[in-house]
Amino acid sequence: MADLINEPIGADSLPRLQDDRFEPVDSNWLRVSLLGMSLFGGAVTACGVTAWLVIANRGGRDSWIPLVAAGALVALTAISALIRVVEVRHIGYQVRNHDISYRSGVLVRRVSTVPFVRVQHAQIRQGPVQRHYGIAMLEVNSAGPDLKIHGLPVDIAEQLKALMVDRAGDLSEDR
Amino acid sequence: MDLRTPHRQSLWAVVFLAFRALGAIGVVQILLFVGFVGARLPSVLAFAGLVVVIGSGLFAAAALQWWRCTFELDNGELVIRRGIMQQQRLSIPLSRVQSVSLEQKVLHRFLSLVQISLDTAGTETAEFDVARTLQQAVANQRGSSPVAESGEQDAETKPKPQEQVLLRHTPRRIVRIAFSQPPFAGLVLLAPLFALASQLGRVVPFGLSDLAKPTGPGWFLWFVPLALTAGLVFSMTLNLARVVLTEWNLTLLSTAAGLRRDAGLLSTTSVAAPIPRVQIVRTRQGLLERWWSLHRVNLATIGNANIALPGCSAEQMHMVRRLVLSGSDGVEVFDQSVSKAEILLKTRTAAVFAALVSATLGFVIGWWSLLALLSVPYVAARTMRLVRLRRWAITSDAIGIHRAFVGWQREEALLRKVNGVTVGQRLFERRRGLATVTFSTAAGDVSIGMIPLEQAELIRDVALHSVETDRRAWM
16 A cells, blocks of 8 residues: 655645536426426315315314414425425536536525545436436435435436446545 | 364354244234234134244244354464355454453343354444353454453453453442433333333323323322422432433443443443543533533444443543553644534524424414424523534644533544545535545544635645554554
8 A cells, every 4th residue: 555645735726616516407307397396285285175065064163273274384395395496496516527516405405425436326317207308317326424315307317327337436546 | 162073052042043933923913913823813822823833933943054054273263164054154254353242231140151242344333242241252352351251240340460440330320420411311221111101001000191181270280290300200210210320330441452341230231441542531520420420431433342430530541541541642632613604504504493393383373382482582692602612623633522511521533543535515605715635444434514625625635644644553
């Protein structure tokens, strides 16, 4: 094993993660998200209305409870949808020679970085709606944080997955 | 024992599997079911028959489970086959085993059995438990000394030639550990009994409830201190019993395979982990521990087998630290402070919460509800001290954070153990140009909050550079 050389490094010579080099995700992801939330909201509303009708027909005085509960869930879903609309402008990913970073969040903004040499495995997940829009989620697993990059075009997700697996293998062999 | 051919657990494992199935269903659920059904049965004989049927079913399922479970070593992999309806084949490369834990409870010792748990980095729970000694096979694979197969482990076991005793706590040290615990922590053991308090009160021979009734003007002056003192003595006795049972003869050994921690009086627990698997070193000293000059060291390892070492002297703590940090000095000087904005955040949150509570309670208890607002100056004073004493530092190969209030605690991690870095900004931090940076290892995170965003991004890049250029193994 070669001797370890550990020279001091100044801050100005460090490779810095550039905040303006993040790639945005596909805009179809917003459509997929909103569609999913709409379906959930619709299902909740239908359940609430059905329960209200059933209880009201039986003469129950608490028929308003399922309506209020459904209304609260729909309101929360609407707020989540608004947050998602704002969030999609902010999320992005950046691939460098040795690591991958993912930027996300609205109220709490995060930039998570996983070095390729710490990647355990990567996988692509694609639901039926995502498949229709040609996007997928790339999941990067490490022994530390896992990255879930939503809204990637399928071909880009495949390329990133292949890149990470190759780089992880190359960097492991170098050690 | 040739592990290259399939083996089964000891026949006595059927008993343990049956009890485990019982525990999985839930003792309370079973008692409720039995009580519900038993109240509707015509006779005691029918009830006994029901118990026999249920017990026979459990043992039959356990026997079938025992029959279908085999393990063997195949080309450096531990292969386990199990499952009744659905066959499962689990292959664990021995090189991926992060730590090995041996546990021998009272019944195990009586039957000369050992429960072994293997942890890998893939999951947070033990992969499997088998009531036979496999540590020898894993240890041999790693080239360490073999461990005796016999269930009879002498508490005064002399270390094998390749093993070195790093520390061994004397009985006096064990007692000090017990008395350095939080005074009322022992009462936690009695928590389940609070659910049965009313039933227990009926069987108590003397009128315990009568004691609690006020009798005379000075009752409050003598009853409360007496009750507190009695509770304190009782709790400390429970503490002592618990610590003696779990930490008796606590020994840390350095073996060819890494570190091994043995402890226990009736039930002996052995936890082993290679040194490179240690990801974070946590040291702490509470107020009572400072009184006894003791320190607590916790080595967070990959998997579920952290090595906890209470009651270490300062020299022992530094010795373990140096050993685990493997040639690195770690973080010796914590010279970076955090922003005082956290005081405003915590105080504001406490004020809002206290105002809500006070307003709500005002309808119930009137003006006395304003006492809830006293929590605000307490939170402010406490946060001021916490922020003033919090320090962190980063060196060329390690990151560390120091927290203190009355006692203190530290976390240190080598940078090459970092698996990912996250820089996060809550809304409060974003408005003030602050951030929280979290270094994630395979055994937990080290977080530094309320530092300037530029500083957070810089130490993130330092850590990433260290991970990406350091050729040494991280586990």
